[in-house]
Amino acid sequence: MEYKYGKNDNYEDFSAGRVLYSIKGMTNFPVRLAQEIYGRCLQHSRKKNNICLYDCCCGGGYLLTVLGFLNQDTIVKIIGSDINIEMLKIAEKNLSLLSKEGMKRRMHEIGQMIASYQKQSHVEAMNSAITIKELIRTNIDFKVFQSDALKTINIDIKPDIIISDVPYGNIVNWKGNEESVIGKLLDTLYEICSSDTVIGLCMNKKQRARNENFVLLERQQVGKRKFEIFRKSK
Ligand SMILES: C[S@@+](CC[C@H](N)C(=O)[O-])C[C@H]1O[C@@H](n2cnc3c(N)ncnc32)[C@H](O)[C@@H]1O
Structure with a gap:
């Protein structure tokens, strides 16, 4: 199938468990x-x-x-x-x-994880959260x-x-x-x-x-x- 609408982008900001929650x-x-x-x-x-x-x-x-x-x-x-x-x-x-409110809450959570564990993966999650938050233009x-x-x-x-x-x-x-x-x-x-x-x-x-x-x-x-x-x- 030829993709007409799904851009061949890097979607890793959306990786499950990074900013979006996963179980x-x-x-x-x-x-x-x-x-x-x-x-x-x-x-x-x-x-x-x-x-x-x-x-x-x-x-x-x-x-x-x-x-x-x-x-x-x-x-x-x-x-x-x-x-x-x-x-x-x-x-x-x-x-x-x-x-924006929901993303602010999530970024606060990620910030607390960075402070508690000093893990690179949490820093990357924060960077992804900053990028994703910028996408929000409507409620x-x-x-x-x-x-x-x-x-x-x-x-x-x-x-x-x-x-x-x-x-x-x-x-x-x-x-x-x-x-x-x-x-x-x-x-x-x-x-x-x-x-x-x-x-x-x-x-x-x-x-x-x-x-x-x-x-x-x-x-x-x-x-x-x-x-x-x-x-x-x-
Ligand atoms: C492939 S997963 C969907 C994943 C979802 N699209 C996501 O983004 O997380 C299929 C889902 O169907 C649900 N499911 C199974 N039987 C169902 C039923 N009879 N009615 C409604 N949901 C059902 C399962 O609980 C499971 O969450």
């Missing part, structure tokens, strides 16, 4: 790929700004937070949900970094809540773009029946989408996302992953 069991999503999926979803979207972005398997909110920092001109609201309450606590902390509203994405999702807003890195493999399995699980996920998402909502799902190559209520707008393969972009067919 054991959290997966790392490649920043360039996240940016590419968002860019392509936005290209398919009729709405080009004031975007409400939702991730129904948000984990620790890494993907959402990075997209928030990198798309300050287009995203105004971020919503994340996950089945795992511990992950949601981290998602909340990560998404709180999307404000992105955010909300996280617990939900099983294979059942009912209770949100009171139709998201403009949904991006999810769905569970796969040994690290993060679906808490649900494996059989045609992504088709089932699309059934749930159907209820919360408008006819304009664009959905980008990232999965491993073996997974299949088919659902007669959605049209496939695009499919791309990237290493071990693929992503597929959908919109409601009716």
